Amino acid sequence: MLSKEQVLQISKLAKLSLSDAEAEKFRSLLGETIDYVKVLEELDLSQVLPTLQVTSITNAQVSDEPKKSLTKKEVLTNAPNKDESYVKTKAVLNKVSDL
């Protein structure tokens, strides 16, 4: 069973803010799921390589040529905060000394 601190740490990594009630609920639900997947420990995986993708494709590339793309206006259609050319977001750096 995960601890409350672990649940809060995971929520921080996932950028989800949880209420105390949610954190407790997820603690129980996640615990149940983690217990369930322990079934994989029954299998001998010592000689097994992982499968990362199921196609036999490797090095899929496209040629590096300029093509018609979206206009600035189209890109900015859905941004909640924007000006003519930019998506606006919260400040990342607060002071010149942050640079």
Next chain:
Amino acid sequence: MKRLNELSVLEVLEGLKNKKFTSSEVTKACLNKIRETDTKINAFVTVTEELALKQALDADSKIAKDGSKAFDKHKLLGVPYACKDNFCTKGVLTTASSNVIKNFIPPYESTVTQKLIDAGVVLLGKTNMDAFAHGSSTETSDFFTTKNPKDLSRVAGGSSGGSAAAVADNMCSFAIGSETAGSIRIPASWCGVVGLKPTYGRVSRYGVIAMASSTDSPGPITKTVDDAALVLEIISGKDDMDATSSSNKVLDYLNLPVDKTLPKIGIAKSYFVQGMEEGVKDAVLGAIGKLSDSGFKTSDINLMDPKYSIAVYTIIQRSEVSSNLARFDGIRYGFDRSEFGQEAKKRIMLGTYALSAGYYDQYYLKAQKVRTLIIQDFKRAFESCDVIAAPVVPSVALKIGASKDSAMFGELTDQLNEPSALAGLCAITIPCGISNGLPVGIQFMAKQFNEDKLISVAKSLEKLLKD
């Protein structure tokens, strides 16, 4: 005589080519049906009435001008369809049934919907789904639950529930869904229609709002196997915008050469799990019996216990979900992450944990190793058969509310679809009987890019069940 909205895709095309009716008439019939019954069923998030009527008029002009030649270039000209709301449709609201992007208007078209536009379709609207495809019942939609047209107290299945319900209730000629593990097969089976999950990489994922990138497969939900075959041909193919899409030849799935020898059918005994409803078991075995009586060779085959796939799929899917949903930052589009529903948050949390430092080897890497065993297991099975027959889901459609507060409802319901999904195989489900008044589907699975074998067997069964 069938109403225009009750026709299959091929019947609509035949009628249009022979000028028995117009695309505008078929489209209006579908829109009327949606108006009549969708307040009860809730299949649609957005109905694009104006656009549909315009597209139908355009189709009718093309047909008036070029006659049946118009259909050479546009193989689905004038056919009205419904699209799951996780496909980006340019200029048309696309929500993935989630409050996080309930106002999102895509500035670009997904490859699948672009191919359908090029084929001349009419878009009736976007269908309801489990939010971000996280579920097997369409109950986790942030908007509303889609009801099963056969019994309104039951779920349509998910996550492509809206699409399956729309087809089953004759609100459209066909629909598009997507499957990560079961999300086409389960709603198709529970609503009594055909669902085809193509091989992973057969159909481009560009413009599909991602769930688990290593298994997501867009595919058709239709009234007949022939319809699924035609739509599959239209939407398949290599796409430079999707690095995992295959350059494997796209066949003329509707007009496949007749098999000289019938495909061999393996019966997956371990998929008849404990607790399976007797009616489901009887319907599936009965269907296999009909195939066997008509000359198909069948044999029992052994496959790994589905319980391992449940664990593997839960870890891999939730890990990939946590990564894919990281893009929803409320900055470039959409609302704040606090708008995620409970199911999405739950899956993001588990995925984040499984990928985090100190746990990656124990969970994600281990799951990918067991995935290798699952793939090898199928390889072995396909040495003695061409397609594998199995039930789709251990029960008929569940009552609304059955999934509430479950830690792993989706993954447990999907257990008979997860192994083939993890291996990237293709599969099809068709209705094969009724249990307690509700539809039962049988599924056939085949090796990658063997959709032709699936279609061949499914068509044979469809014909036997009709006779």
